[in-house]
Amino acid sequence: MNADIRVIAPTLRWFGAEPWDDDGSAFGTEAHTNQLIALLEECGGAPVSVAAWSYSTHVALNALLRKQELITAAFLYEPGLSTYLSEADEAAAFAADAENAFGPIVAAMNEGGPEGAIEALFDSSGGERCFAALSTARRSAYLASARIMPLLMGGGQPPANITEADLRRIEVPLRVAHGRQTRTLFRIASQAVARGAANAELVVVDDADHMLPEKDPRRFAALLDAWLDR
Numbered sequence: 001m002n003a004d005i006r007v008i009a010p011t012l013r014w015f016g017a018e019p020w021d022d023d024g025s026a027f028g029t030e031a032h033t034n035q036l037i038a039l040l041e042e043c044g045g046a047p048v049s050v051a052a053w054s055y056s057t058h059v060a061l062n063a064l065l066r067k068q069e070l071i072t073a074a075f076l077y078e079p080g081l082s083t084y085l086s087e088a089d090e091a092a093a094f095a096a097d098a099e100n101a102f103g104p105i106v107a108a109m110n111e112g113g114p115e116g117a118i119e120a121l122f123d124s125s126g127g128e129r130c131f132a133a134l135s136t137a138r139r140s141a142y143l144a145s146a147r148i149m150p151l152l153m154g155g156g157q158p159p160a161n162i163t164e165a166d167l168r169r170i171e172v173p174l175r176v177a178h179g180r181q182t183r184t185l186f187r188i189a190s191q192a193v194a195r196g197a198a199n200a201e202l203v204v205v206d207d208a209d210h211m212l213p214e215k216d217p218r219r220f221a222a223l224l225d226a227w228l229d230r
Helices: 029-042 055-066 088-126 136-143 146-155 184-196 217-229
Strands: 049-053 073-077 174-179 200-205
Touching: 029 055, 049 055, 049 217, 055 073, 073 217, 088 136, 088 146, 088 184, 174 184, 184 200
Parallel strands: 049 073, 073 174, 174 200
Antiparallel strands: none
16 A cells, blocks of 8 residues: 555444443434544545445445535445435345345344344355354454444434435545445445446455455455555
8 A cells, every 4th residue: 555645444433332422313324424524624635535335335425425525536345225226126126135134133133132233244244154253353343333233223313315316416436346246235236326426436346245344354455455546
């Protein structure tokens, strides 16, 4: 990676082990977008490229819609929401796979609490025993954020309704990527974002699924390096 690049990896509000100063009910796209925009404004107008994965891609897109001038380029790995979809067949395929993906997570949360839901989330997105295969340190890091699972699964605020028409307003260069072996819902959402944004390209990553950034962080970093070098 270019030595002149400054890397900032923020922890979004309510994630992590820090105590909360509220009940978390404001958890959602808007609160996290406000946090991201505040961070971008602190950069004082310097060129900023934003990389996001999964949930945070929706936050990055919302920030682009509100403050496009603060972001030079964005890399989005596997968006996962249906708001971008305009075709009925895509929406139906997304909904069917979402039911298969999130049903086990809801069941795990009912049976084992938020910690069980974290494990089910990983296994649903990255294959059987995905969470168990992580190092003790990485599992601990994710379990520290287990409190957000009820909020993520409907207890927080609804996600911003970013539509295909909204995506067309984004002129900043976007690189959208998804793994070739990823779930249907992530593939469909990724393709919709790449197709809808005005200046976007789609990259399909071989031998990868939704959990690539955790399963093989060096390989994911190489994808970011190639994007930044370009």
